[in-house]
Amino acid sequence: MKKDYIFTPGPTPVPPAVSLAQVRMIHHRSDEFGLLLARVLDGLKYVFQTENDVLLFTSSGTGAMEGAVANCFSAGDRVAVFNGGKFGERFVEITRYFGLDVINLEYEWGDSADPAALDKVLSENADLKGVFLTHSETSTGVVNDVETFGRMVAETPALLVVDTISGLGAAPFRTDAWNVDIAVSGSQKALMTPPGLAFAAVSDKAWEAADSAALPSYYFSFKEARKSQSKTPPQTPYTPAITLVQALDEALKMVRAEGLEHIQERHRLFSRATRAAVEALGLELFAKDLPTAVVATSVVSPAGVNSGDLVRLMRTEFGVFIAGGQGKAKGKIFRMGHVGFFDPFDITTQVAALELALLRLGCPVDIGAGVTAALGVLASG
Amino acid sequence: MKKDYIFTPGPTPVPPAVSLAQVRMIHHRSDEFGLLLARVLDGLKYVFQTENDVLLFTSSGTGAMEGAVANCFSAGDRVAVFNGGKFGERFVEITRYFGLDVINLEYEWGDSADPAALDKVLSENADLKGVFLTHSETSTGVVNDVETFGRMVAETPALLVVDTISGLGAAPFRTDAWNVDIAVSGSQKALMTPPGLAFAAVSDKAWEAADSAALPSYYFSFKEARKSQSKTPPQTPYTPAITLVQALDEALKMVRAEGLEHIQERHRLFSRATRAAVEALGLELFAKDLPTAVVATSVVSPAGVNSGDLVRLMRTEFGVFIAGGQGKAKGKIFRMGHVGFFDPFDITTQVAALELALLRLGCPVDIGAGVTAALGVLASG
Numbered sequence: 001m002k003k004d005y006i007f008t009p010g011p012t013p014v015p016p017a018v019s020l021a022q023v024r025m026i027h028h029r030s031d032e033f034g035l036l037l038a039r040v041l042d043g044l045k046y047v048f049q050t051e052n053d054v055l056l057f058t059s060s061g062t063g064a065m066e067g068a069v070a071n072c073f074s075a076g077d078r079v080a081v082f083n084g085g086k087f088g089e090r091f092v093e094i095t096r097y098f099g100l101d102v103i104n105l106e107y108e109w110g111d112s113a114d115p116a117a118l119d120k121v122l123s124e125n126a127d128l129k130g131v132f133l134t135h136s137e138t139s140t141g142v143v144n145d146v147e148t149f150g151r152m153v154a155e156t157p158a159l160l161v162v163d164t165i166s167g168l169g170a171a172p173f174r175t176d177a178w179n180v181d182i183a184v185s186g187s188q189k190a191l192m193t194p195p196g197l198a199f200a201a202v203s204d205k206a207w208e209a210a211d212s213a214a215l216p217s218y219y220f221s222f223k224e225a226r227k228s229q230s231k232t233p234p235q236t237p238y239t240p241a242i243t244l245v246q247a248l249d250e251a252l253k254m255v256r257a258e259g260l261e262h263i264q265e266r267h268r269l270f271s272r273a274t275r276a277a278v279e280a281l282g283l284e285l286f287a288k289d290l291p292t293a294v295v296a297t298s299v300v301s302p303a304g305v306n307s308g309d310l311v312r313l314m315r316t317e318f319g320v321f322i323a324g325g326q327g328k329a330k331g332k333i334f335r336m337g338h339v340g341f342f343d344p345f346d347i348t349t350q351v352a353a354l355e356l357a358l359l360r361l362g363c364p365v366d367i368g369a370g371v372t373a374a375l376g377v378l379a380s381g
Numbered sequence: 382m383k384k385d386y387i388f389t390p391g392p393t394p395v396p397p398a399v400s401l402a403q404v405r406m407i408h409h410r411s412d413e414f415g416l417l418l419a420r421v422l423d424g425l426k427y428v429f430q431t432e433n434d435v436l437l438f439t440s441s442g443t444g445a446m447e448g449a450v451a452n453c454f455s456a457g458d459r460v461a462v463f464n465g466g467k468f469g470e471r472f473v474e475i476t477r478y479f480g481l482d483v484i485n486l487e488y489e490w491g492d493s494a495d496p497a498a499l500d501k502v503l504s505e506n507a508d509l510k511g512v513f514l515t516h517s518e519t520s521t522g523v524v525n526d527v528e529t530f531g532r533m534v535a536e537t538p539a540l541l542v543v544d545t546i547s548g549l550g551a552a553p554f555r556t557d558a559w560n561v562d563i564a565v566s567g568s569q570k571a572l573m574t575p576p577g578l579a580f581a582a583v584s585d586k587a588w589e590a591a592d593s594a595a596l597p598s599y600y601f602s603f604k605e606a607r608k609s610q611s612k613t614p615p616q617t618p619y620t621p622a623i624t625l626v627q628a629l630d631e632a633l634k635m636v637r638a639e640g641l642e643h644i645q646e647r648h649r650l651f652s653r654a655t656r657a658a659v660e661a662l663g664l665e666l667f668a669k670d671l672p673t674a675v676v677a678t679s680v681v682s683p684a685g686v687n688s689g690d691l692v693r694l695m696r697t698e699f700g701v702f703i704a705g706g707q708g709k710a711k712g713k714i715f716r717m718g719h720v721g722f723f724d725p726f727d728i729t730t731q732v733a734a735l736e737l738a739l740l741r742l743g744c745p746v747d748i749g750a751g752v753t754a755a756l757g758v759l760a761s762g
Contacts, residue, residue, distance in 0.1 A: 063600045099597075239391070
């Protein structure tokens with residue numbers, strides 16, 4: 001008997017009620033769907049903590065990242081991209097792809113984006129049009145200090161564009177209060193919904209920039225999305241992934257019921273428990289800024305063990321899906337997810353499987369030490 | 382007691398096994414998903430009748446339409462768009478949006494695209510880079526003669542781009558044999574899957590054009606999609622709508638089991654039965670080229686009846702969803718769908734609801750005449 005446990009930092013476990021909401025399909029031009037979409041857009045505003053429009057697209061999160069670039073910038077615009085992982089790299093790639101003049105601010109994988117570097121780039125580039133930041137860098141587990149970045153960028157004409165695909169909901173994120181101009185997210189992380197929906201919260205400052213932007217974006221047109229969503233009842237410009245929107249509606253009901261603050265507290269607790277387990281097992285943590293890494297705990301693979309082998313073993317032998325390293329961290333780290341629909345026993349199960357796998361790979365393991373440490377944290381809340 | 386019947390020409394009814402395939406979610410970087418995606422891509426080749434790559438995107442069909450334009454053309458390219466309905470208009474809009482030099486070949490809604498017009502435009506424009514055609518124009522029900530267009534365009538350097546979003550599977554469509562360079566489709570019509578996945582079958586001639594094309598398309602990049610899909614096992618560049626891909630896998634198994642020829646014969650039979658019912662009720666058919674209109678039967682609303690009122694009444698009173706007119710046909714026609722997961726009793730139910738609704742609206746109706754005529758056709762096969 002082997003069960004499947006999706007403990008990767010995305011896609012993440014989907015609650016049964018959310019899964020089942022996909023089974024029926026209502027027509028997207030019906031009153032019922034209009035009401036549902038209105039409720040979903042309202043729920044997204046709550047999650048994003050914004051009074052502005054949150055646009056919904058049928059796509060991966062990357063689609064909304066492209067939308068942010070193509071709708072609000074023009075070729076030649078000077079922008080700074082903070083790049084400390086695979087998703088920072090993606091913003092570098094997209095902005096370069098569209099011909100922006102990109103300052104690639106690389107920082108060490110596992111480190112946080114440095115406000116001092118922002119200060120420097122802002123002071124040296126009065127013409128800076130945008131700052132791109134990853135809230136939760138899923139490839140390393142690091143959660144960046146969006147609030148400080150927002151305060152600094154708000155004093156300039158530049159837009160702050162934040163990828164909060166894995167961070168939204170799990171880590172504190174206040175779009176309006178933190179002056180985030182475009183916040184991009186997706187359905188498949190803390191929102192506990194299968195992948196296929198992407199979102200963009202857009203500030204007035206970003207809408208103004210959109211008026212003079214000159215890059216093409218048809219499917220991901222922010223203006224078209226806003227126009228359709230402004231109708232009564234709201235619509236989407238093109239046929240949406242109806243069953244996923246239904247699923248998201250269920251998930252957002254759960255988010256409202258638990259409340260963002262409690263959800264974020266739960267994420268902090270589970271990441272503390274996971275870190276305690278990893279340390280009790282004598283393993284080295286990869287991300288430097290530990291307390292904020294609430295989406296995933298990245299761990300350096302034990303000496304002589306390729307993390308890919310560890311991840312594969314956990315999948316094939318125990319049905320437990322954790323993630324390996326991506327890009328330059330491939331083979332070197334593994335990532336234990338705890339974002340979204342997780343309870344205490346998902347944490348202990350994940351740690352238990354890790355212990356068994358390490359043993360199989362011939363690593364020295366004090367069996368039970370990780371689980372005990374995790375339980376200790378969980379017990380004390 | 383009121384049940385819901387989705388009889389619109391998209392989204393279309395979803396078989397229970399397909400709906401239920403969304404409930405579980407496997408990880409998209411697992412071997413299991415790799416095998417599933419390989420099977421799906423293979424099934425799509427069968428449905429498209431092509432040996433070339435069929436690219437899969439998480440988006441509405443419109444996303445793949447944009448991809449066709451942005452990946453294989455450049456600003457200033459002279460192209461001809463056959464435009465006889467809402468989806469022909471969409472191709473005009475997208476090609477213009479990207480700065481192509483568009484010859485808008487409008488023809489009457491309800492008519493077919495005319496090969497003589499193609500002959501003229503080809504002979505007058507030696508530099509023509511592309512011809513855009515709608516296979517099944519969902520807004521009118523007309524199915525165009527792609528085979529003849531393909532034969533003519535193949536003799537020129539131009540690419541033939543065909544929107545077969547509602548046509549694929551329902552009406553004969555042979556991508557390779559008919560020399561279609563880019564065929565674009567979606568999950569939510571004859572493929573009996575919820576909306577959210579789009580496809581593009583791309584010929585060698587189109588790939589060559591892509592090498593010199595100069596429009597930006599990041600998320601819908603054909604080359605990136607091909608690169609990921611060429612891996613063993615195949616992947617997608619970005620997190621796909623996993624649960625929809627699982628659903629599509631189930632649907633494609635059903636398509637294989639029934640066989641394309643039988644499916645298309647069934648669509649012809651159901652459209653004949655629907656037409657017979659409409660005529661028996663003394664209503665006027667809207668599309669001129671009747672025998673090919675296998676996706677939807679478009680009907681002129683009876684004198685004094687706004688088709689929107691009729692559609693609304695059928696929804697609210699009987700739970701039967703048919704479609705009204707779009708764009709310039711709004712209020713004037715209604716469209717009875719019969720594409721995808723339909724059986725004979727979906728046809729008689731749809732006609733029965735139409736009879737009851739017409740009666741409620743005070744139209745003269747010989748109750749039972751439509752159902753009887755439809756059954757007569759269905760009985761004789």
